[in-house]
Amino acid sequence: MQGRHLVSIDDLSLAEILELFEQARRFSEDLRSWAHLCPGLISASLFYEPSTRTRLSFESAMLRLGGGVLTAADMRMSSASKGESLADTVRVVSEGYADIIVLRHPSEGAARLAVDLSAVPVVNGGDGSHEHPTQTLCDLYTLWIEKGTLEGIDVVLAGDLRYSRTIHSFAYALARFGANLICVPHQGFEMPNYVLKRLREEYGAEPVRADASRLGDLASESDAVYLTPQKPHQLSLFTDGSGLPVDKVDAVYMTRPQTERWGAESEQNFLRLGGGALSPEPLRNALLMHPLPRRDEISPDLDANPRSMYFKQAARGVPVRMAILAMLLGRWESKAPRIASLDRKYEVLGGDNPCPNSNCISHTEQRHCKATFRITAKHPLRAVCGYCSHELAIGVVGCSTTRHFHDRGSAPARKIRPDHLVFFRDAEQAVTMGYTAPTR
Ligand code: NCD
Numbered sequence: 001m002q003g004r005h006l007v008s009i010d011d012l013s014l015a016e017i018l019e020l021f022e023q024a025r026r027f028s029e030d031l032r033s034w035a036h037l038c039p040g041l042i043s044a045s046l047f048y049e050p051s052t053r054t055r056l057s058f059e060s061a062m063l064r065l066g067g068g069v070l071t072a073a074d075m076r077m078s079s080a081s082k083g084e085s086l087a088d089t090v091r092v093v094s095e096g097y098a099d100i101i102v103l104r105h106p107s108e109g110a111a112r113l114a115v116d117l118s119a120v121p122v123v124n125g126g127d128g129s130h131e132h133p134t135q136t137l138c139d140l141y142t143l144w145i146e147k148g149t150l151e152g153i154d155v156v157l158a159g160d161l162r163y164s165r166t167i168h169s170f171a172y173a174l175a176r177f178g179a180n181l182i183c184v185p186h187q188g189f190e191m192p193n194y195v196l197k198r199l200r201e202e203y204g205a206e207p208v209r210a211d212a213s214r215l216g217d218l219a220s221e222s223d224a225v226y227l228t229p230q231k232p233h234q235l236s237l238f239t240d241g242s243g244l245p246v247d248k249v250d251a252v253y254m255t256r257p258q259t260e261r262w263g264a265e266s267e268q269n270f271l272r273l274g275g276g277a278l279s280p281e282p283l284r285n286a287l288l289m290h291p292l293p294r295r296d297e298i299s300p301d302l303d304a305n306p307r308s309m310y311f312k313q314a315a316r317g318v319p320v321r322m323a324i325l326a327m328l329l330g331r332w333e334s335k336a337p338r339i340a341s342l343d344r345k346y347e348v349l350g351g352d353n354p355c356p357n358s359n360c361i362s363h364t365e366q367r368h369c370k371a372t373f374r375i376t377a378k379h380p381l382r383a384v385c386g387y388c389s390h391e392l393a394i395g396v397v398g399c400s401t402t403r404h405f406h407d408r409g410s411a412p413a414r415k416i417r418p419d420h421l422v423f424f425r426d427a428e429q430a431v432t433m434g435y436t437a438p439t440r
Contacts, residue, residue: 004328007111007124009133009169014176015336020323021141023332027064028319035066037331044070044098046089047125048080048105053292054125054134057317058102061325064318070098086110086361087117087368094118100329103127109361109387113369121328128359129163129261130388134324135291136169138317139253140177142309145316146287147250150177154248156286157207159255159297161185161192163262166291167255168195175205182208182249186257188269194390201376251287251309254297289313345372345386349400350422350433354392355385362387375418380409383423396430398422404438405430412438 005011012020027034043062045055051073059069070093072078080089086105093101094117103114104125111124111131126132144150155174161167161183171181171191181199183191191207199205257270290298290310302308326332348354348371355362355371362369362385372386383392398405399416405424406413424430427437 003121005111005115005118005122006133006324006328007115007122008131009136009173010176011133011339013337013339016334016338017137017140017173018144019334019336020137020320020327021144023323023326023334024141024316024319025145027322028316031064031318031322034064034322037326038062038065038067038329041065041067041099041329041331042070042097043067043100043102043325044072044093045125046072046075046093046101046103046105048075048086048103048110049126051104051125053314053317054104054132055102057314058123058125058134058321058325060318061321065322065325065331067099067325067329085365085368087113087365090114090117090122094120100325105361106359107361107364108357108359108390109385112387113361113365117368123324123328126165127361128388129165129168129258131169132165132291133169134317134321135166136173137324138313138320139166139170139289139291140173141316141320142289142313143251143287146309150174150179152178152180153250154180154182156182156184156249156252157191157255158184158252159186160189160257161255162189163258164255164291167191167253170253171195171199171205171207172203175199175203180208181205185209186270188266189257194384197391198376198389249286251289253289254294255291256293256295256297344418345374346418346421347372348423349420350398350424352425354394354423355388355390356393357385357388357390360385360388360390373423378414381413382408383421392423393425394423395426396424398424398430398433398435402438403435405435406438 043058045059047055055073059071062069090101098120100121100123101114101118102123102125103111106128108128108130110127111122114122124131124133140150143153147153157167157171174181185191199207286307288298288302288305288308292310292314294310323332327334353362353366353371362371373383373392374386376382376384381394381397383394384390385392394408396405397408397413397416400420400422405427424433
């Protein structure tokens with residue numbers, strides 16, 4: 001298992017996830033009796049963003065496994081404040097300082113870059129609004145323990161679905177387990193298109209967007225979950241008062257507005273559209289989940305409710321992260337088949353970086369990062385950034401050997417070898433770069 005990383009929840013097969021949960025459950029029976037597993041090994045926490053649960057539970061997990069920890073809890077206190085790149089930091093730390101790196105960073109795709117440079121396994125502890133796979137394992141583990149299964153369950157995802165990385169990883173995993181997703185976003189903070197496309201095209205999942213009219217069809221008179229705004233002037237999401245039938249819902253997963261990732265425009269929209277928090281009211285059968293930290297999304301009055309799961313999710317972070325560390329450090333091996341590796345990454349040829357996401361690590365650390373892509377569809381040709389998974393804006397594509405360019409939906413475009421592909425915004429740019437349209 002040496003040499004493995006956990007960057008996306010897609011790095012683990014479903015069978016491996018379930019085995020990891022069995023192992024976490026064994027660890028949880030007595031957290032104090034596993035110190036023989038990782039003595040002499042060191043994990044390094046490189047945190048470029050604040051954290052309470054992720055960092056402390058990883059460090060607790062490593063200590064409980066008998067290992068040691070190096071903590072850079074505030075990278076502003078490190079040479080990052082002198083302008084040192086993530087790339088150089090990862091190189092240094094992975095060469096003898098530590099045996100595994102847990103990284104949190106504000107740029108999307110940061111953990112993917114770290115993997116390219118690290119001599120030891122890398123765990124993504126959250127990269128911008130992209131993914132947070134280990135939180136997802138804590139969330140799924142909680143559902144698995146409480147519900148006994150993950151297949152076919154119905155989960156409401158609520159709040160800031162646009163910027164919450166916990167939501168994105170959770171949605172991918174739930175979709176792979178065949179769960180049904182019901183999205184109740186804050187207005188203006190819907191699930192991003194690149195996430196919806198991946199859910200649809202890679203896992204065949206179509207999240208239901210719940211709004212008042214849709215819920216009218218779904219609702220039953222009794223047993224309902226209501227998500228209502230806390231301030232009276234806010235628009236209720238479920239204006240017909242019938243709510244979402246709890247019989248059909250296994251869990252409601254709330255998220256906090258990710259204000260630190262918003263630009264001024266998001267802030268204004270949030271306020272203009274009512275702002276504030278959603279608050280779930282009667283709970284009946286549905287579990288209430290939250291990755292924490294919470295702001296106003298869940299009233300402390302609900303904390304004593306046996307279906308409120310958020311403190312359990314946090315507590316379960318320790319055995320789940322013990323299982324992740326033991327697996328990546330080669331001290332516990334899952335017998336389950338591994339996932340077929342993700343499609344290959346290719347280097348972008350030619351001038352501009354085609355990744356449209358300005359917060360992608362391929363832009364924020366461009367001196368250390370060669371732009372890369374993965375192909376996700378051939379008819380028409382579609383590609384995503386190899387770091388942050390955002391879809392590339394491709395107008396026409398060229399072949400670096402023939403120096404011809406083609407429409408991306410055309411048959412010749414499909415035939416270009418991926419390592420010869422060149423992306424252009426439009427035909428004009430292709431011509432400027434010396435490419436020609438093939439003569440018939
Ligand atoms: C989450 C995160 O950092 O993305 N926190 C966590 O790890 N439990 C959620 C959040 O900050 O809202």
